[in-house]
Amino acid sequence: MNSISTRALQGSHPPRPQCHDGIVAMVELAHVEMLRLCGLLEEVADSLPAGIDRRKCLMIACELEPLVRGIHRFEEETLFPAYRRVLEEQGKGRDSVERLLSEHVQDECFAGELTEALLLLGHDGMVENPEALGFMLRGFFEAKRRHVAFEREHVLPEIRCPGP
Template identity: 45%
Template sequence: MEGARPEEAGRPARVMQRVHENKLALCAALESVADALPRGVCRAECLRIASLLVPLLRQAHAYEDDIIFPAFAVAAPDAYQTIHRLRVEHVEDESFADEVTEILLAVGHGEPIANAEAMGFMLRGLFETLRRHIAFEREHVLPAILG
């Protein structure tokens, strides 16, 4: 994975933990925007999040698909359906993140927030989904690949 630290080479679980931390930081940022709706939204923060969200998810998902899931499959041979479900969630999360990015970019570039309740619901839907996915990986995938 791009950006992996040299000391993490060969340690997929450590890289995954760092990726989780980065994703959780973005979740916290999304939550802050949702909490600030409708009038307290920082447009610069919307642009910052929008610039990071999809690239971070794509990079993280590619790493999981290429490195983590094969290691998990070896450690837990009966986990085929679980891996399939996690991969499907990756696709769904990236699609959802694309939609959220569009809204964040619009707000960041000065467009008015047409429906603060809908925007908040959308932001919360994404960060709650990401947090659930991370929690599952921490409870099931990481322990298996750590051996």
Template identity: 55%
Template sequence: MPAGSAAVMKRVHLEKLQLCDALERIADTLPKVDILACLAVANAIVPLLRDGHRYEETVIFPAYETALAGGDANLDSARRLSAEHIEDECFAGEVTEMLLAIGHGKTIDNAEAVGFMLRGFFESLRRHIAFEREHVLPMIGFVD
């Protein structure tokens, strides 16, 4: 495990949770939104997830799989987390498109649907982070 991996993961989680908070603020203000916030969040989502996922998949998940291989546990959790990354990135693309459209003046026709979409996305990210914090990171020796 590279030196500083725990600090990197802590930063990745913090940045993702800050993104979730920003998305929640947007969802809470619908249909009136801060268009600059929509544009800022839209431009941050995909790069943030892509970079964080790359780090998790190249550093954290291999260490987790190694830790699991030494016991009776199977690797289903690691595979599921990787699959969630793909789903999250696809969903992030859709959220980005919607936020960019709103940020560029598109009228919000159905605020409830937009809010549902945003909440589905950020709640999924929060669950993923919670699982990593509760199960993955302790298995590889990262403890807050």
């Protein structure tokens, strides 16, 4: 008797891949927060050079680095290990996880630079080179949006529990 008919007779099912719906839910909340922040950064970029909301710049500056670092730590401690296990079970390489980790390092450095620029903008109300700051802001929030999109389209579906 082959293994499929043996399982059918015994009433057992093939092992389900490990699923992590709790992690998925937390990452989805983190994505909402990151996309909210990206929206605020886009508003600042669109307001340059003359329509700057100094209070908004200071608020974003206070929130940016802690939010980025907190989300990254959570992903690195929970999401990426779960995703890595799934990839290994499927016989796939780790390139995606390594790329995401590399993006985290780059994003954290970028967030630090943006925080400094936003603090100056919030305190002074003007910027020496609005085009350069706009370019920095857009580079950051567009990269974060791509990162979130990749996780939503490729990472989360792999660790989500299969439907009934």
